[in-house]
Amino acid sequence: MTYEIACMACGASLYSGFDLKSPSDVLKSVDFKCRKCGVRLAPAKYLVEVRKLDGSFA
Numbered sequence: 247m248t249y250e251i252a253c254m255a256c257g258a259s260l261y262s263g264f265d266l267k268s269p270s271d272v273l274k275s276v277d278f279k280c281r282k283c284g285v286r287l288a289p290a291k292y293l294v295e296v297r298k299l300d301g302s303f304a
């Protein structure tokens with residue numbers, strides 16, 4: 247199982263890996279900004295999406 251945390255504005259992947267990280271940790275590592283679209287990612291609002299990727303995209 248792979249987890250992905252993605253920007254909800256543009257869908258860019260901010261983190262993906264086998265460890266489920268907390269969104270605030272991931273956001274901190276990217277300076278609370280999406281590297282692709284530049285939107286400000288507020289931890290309080292959780293403008294991120296945690297996806298479980300099992301290869302089916304169902």
Ligand SMILES: [Zn+2]
Pocket residue numbers: 253254255256257258280281282283284285
């Ligand atoms: Zn984005």
